[in-house]
Amino acid sequence: MHLLEVRGLTKHFGGVKALEEVDFRVEENSIVSVIGPNGAGKTTLFNCLTGLTRPTKGRIHLEGADITGSSPHRAVRLGIARTFQNIRLFREMTVLENVLVSQHLRIRSGLFGVLFRNRNFLRDEKEAVERGLEYLALVGLEGAADVTSFNLPYGDQRRLEIARALAAEPTLLLLDEPTAGMNPHETSEIMEIIWKLQKLGKTIVLIEHDMRLVMGISESIIVLNHGVKIAEGPPEAIRKDSLVIEAYLGKGTLA
Ligand SMILES: Nc1ncnc2c1ncn2[C@@H]1O[C@H](COP(=O)(O)OP(=O)(O)O)[C@@H](O)[C@H]1O
Ligand SMILES: [Mg+2]
Numbered sequence: 001m002h003l004l005e006v007r008g009l010t011k012h013f014g015g016v017k018a019l020e021e022v023d024f025r026v027e028e029n030s031i032v033s034v035i036g037p038n039g040a041g042k043t044t045l046f047n048c049l050t051g052l053t054r055p056t057k058g059r060i061h062l063e064g065a066d067i068t069g070s071s072p073h074r075a076v077r078l079g080i081a082r083t084f085q086n087i088r089l090f091r092e093m094t095v096l097e098n099v100l101v102s103q104h105l106r107i108r109s110g111l112f113g114v115l116f117r118n119r120n121f122l123r124d125e126k127e128a129v130e131r132g133l134e135y136l137a138l139v140g141l142e143g144a145a146d147v148t149s150f151n152l153p154y155g156d157q158r159r160l161e162i163a164r165a166l167a168a169e170p171t172l173l174l175l176d177e178p179t180a181g182m183n184p185h186e187t188s189e190i191m192e193i194i195w196k197l198q199k200l201g202k203t204i205v206l207i208e209h210d211m212r213l214v215m216g217i218s219e220s221i222i223v224l225n226h227g228v229k230i231a232e233g234p235p236e237a238i239r240k241d242s243l244v245i246e247a248y249l250g251k252g253t254l255a
Helices: 042-049 072-078 095-104 110-116 119-138 154-166 184-199 211-217 235-240 242-248
Strands: 002-013 016-027 031-035 057-062 080-082 172-176 203-207 220-225 228-233
Touching: 002 042, 002 203, 016 042, 016 057, 016 203, 016 220, 016 228, 031 042, 031 211, 042 080, 042 172, 042 203, 072 080, 080 154, 095 119, 095 154, 119 154, 119 184, 154 172, 154 184, 184 203, 184 211, 211 235, 220 235, 220 242, 228 235, 228 242, 235 242
Parallel strands: 031 203, 031 220, 080 172, 172 203
Antiparallel strands: 002 016, 002 057, 220 228
């Protein structure tokens, strides 16, 4: 079954065609990568999917329902969570608090519970902490729950971003360059985390530059260039695709 279907997605910023008639589908529980040179429209695609940017044209369907133009808050409630290319954490909060903030979007007791700290609130809060620790364990940060976020090493901050997105309990997880700035060892660890998340039933779309990771993990790869989808398919096909090779010429070869 298709979890996500994007049809004719177009986003223009004035004269800049960030996305132009982009079509693709993402199968439930799959791992899909979006690749392409800088400025290709990859982040804009994520921004459209998460309601941060309203598309100029085109439709986005999640589980068959048209969600085009949803607010960011609604996108989260519908089950789409993301990480950002540039890390966005609450730097002064602890690692666990960062995860809890994200989870509060889903806590049942709601505003009244928060205001009056009633029994439901306390029960929910305890559950939230337990679940928060589970999300941290998934990304290997269980030992760092009480560390102030700005004291985390860079690679751990990127992992915390993933834990924070998980706390929103998404079905569709969008990762924008999750291994940016990481060494090969840290990159392999991210790969393991992504596989673990797939086993837990998540569907994952990632924007990635590390070709070893892309070729090793993706069931399908979408290639954007100047806002246009120039290729889509399994790693073996993308590696040989002449349009893709051309788009990357002079920008490093495809591994
Ligand atoms: N908010 C914006 N306002 C104007 N232009 C933008 C905005 N966001 C992105 N763009 C432009 O759209 C194009 C695609 O950008 P982006 O989606 O960030 O590419 P990528 O993530 O593939 O590097 C670029 O030319 C970029 O300058
Ligand atoms: Mg980007």
